[in-house]
Amino acid sequence: MRRFSGGLLVMVLIGAWPASAQGTTEIEKGKQLFLGMCSRCHGVEGGGGEGPNLNRPVLSHAPDDPALTAVIRDGIPDRGMPKVRRFTDAELHAMVVYIRSLSQNTAVAVTGNLEKGMAVYQRSGCSSCHIINGEGGSLGPELTSIGAHRAPDYLRQAIVDPAATLPRGVMAFPGHGFSEFLPVRVVTRDGREVRGVRVNEDSFTIQVRDAGNQLYSFRKADLQQLDKQIGKSLMPDYKSKISGSDLDDLVAYLSSLGGAK
């Protein structure tokens, strides 16, 4: 019934404004598809979130419409963008039209100064655990192209409340579908305690990196205790340390990191 009236509405619209409404209709159709299948990661109206915001003129994986069509059709599996389902050419076209229209609606509000943000990054010790362009420690996620993969709001939250933004695994492995960097506490049968982040896990074993970046591999049968500290992060929260314009600047800097093309 709903479907029927939707179809009727489209026909009426086409009838009313044959030329320009064709575009509007395409946008509407694309928007419906986008809301159902894309907005969970890319945000309502493409504002971004766990996935990059799409309301910008240049999309790093989709410089032109054929490329955007291919991304929607095939996904970017090693970046966490799934191939959602098989689309018709008409659906693909509608989504492309809709996504392209987003950059005209809203500009992303990144108010900070990215040079100052780089200085905040440097003096806050971020590089002891994060790598940008090959420099830094490797305990935490790489940030070289983080601006292309995460929207500014997500980055802001990751700084003030890291535990709320643990990334889901995007690689085919390890950790497919897991929260990456999940803190775990392990106590072996002989009383040894290891705290770290989960690297990989199956039914019988778990692999952990500790804060010193040492790797451990355990058989679960050898463990007295295995706590997965869901809702926590090994990254300290910077809520009280980076705020105000410093936070804006840092978000601006991270958002500018588009990675090597």
Add this chain to the structure above:
Amino acid sequence: MQRFGLLLICAALSAYAQVPYQRIAGADNNPGAWVTYSGNYQAQRYSQLDQINRQNVTQLKPTWVYQMRNPGIVETSPIVADGVMYITEPPSTATALDLHTGRPLWTYTPNIPQDVIIIGSPPVNRGVAILDNTVFFGTVNCHLIALDAKSGIVRWDVAVDDNKKGYYVTGAPLAIDRKIIVGVSGAETGIRGFLDAYDAKTGKRVWRTWTVPGHGDAGVESWGGTSFQHGGGSTWVTGSYDPDLHLVYWGTGNPAPDWNDDTRPGDNLYTCSLLAMDADTGKIKWHFQFTPHDVHDWDATQVPILFDADVKGRRRKVVSMANRNGFYYVLDRQTGEFLAGAPYVKQTWTDGLDAKGRPFARRDADPKVEGTLVYPAILGGANW
């Protein structure tokens, strides 16, 4: 306070080197690890471990299995250190596995262009090198990539040369003190071969040694006309290193075109040769050409094995190689002097070697349109 503690630990970590150069140089003292392509710098590929022996080898059972993600030919020599096994998967993926379970810890696949040129071999990779906290590997689009050993994150990524000219990398790099040495494939597409050394920290090229001389270089007269410009001489199998003599030993591939020698009269230096090069400058200290003017595609890209031996009552530092041309060679590794050579498989292409190890090649064994029966076959007595 908590943050301060974490930062301190991270700072301490950066000073901690997982596989420093000294550990590779002393690889024989740590038989539980395998920290360079051929086990040690002498490339002896001998494990001192004795848990598996002739009596119990029939009872081996799989402990874990790791499924490669892409179909293809697996030629990787795993590197093992500190509970982690580092492998490459075809064509150009590096992966770290937990040694106890086979579970992947990280994997990295660079973007390989659709139009990548790979001619002369399947799209394979023979493994990584490790130095300090970094893992190094080459790709089929001719890049050398450094990855953080703990996380697989890229430290640097440099183009060794232009894949559009036919250059690509299949061999495992060799890590020596502060340098990463890497060779190239592509003699079948008429590359002009070379061996490169890169600064391990920055990825900056330190030296390049051409395996085929250029205009005005010694040896260019061994090529007819301008045939040296596309002379081949690839460097696709990892060589060996003598830390005391400070020399790198590396075998070179076939001249190009390989079976058709019309354009390249002469010995075609330094193809099908062993080169001894200064580790700091890449300067060729000596060369020995096993197959002058090769027409059988017998690359000298076998592993050069270094050891000391008594030769005619004198202790000598030697290098040996089971060459693809069917002969086994022993050379003085300080001077390149030929000490011994004998066929180890049936061969019909020479009437033997002269006193300096040069073959009396039989030209009736050369390829002909109607076909020539010759031993060894195309892949030689030993391939890599």
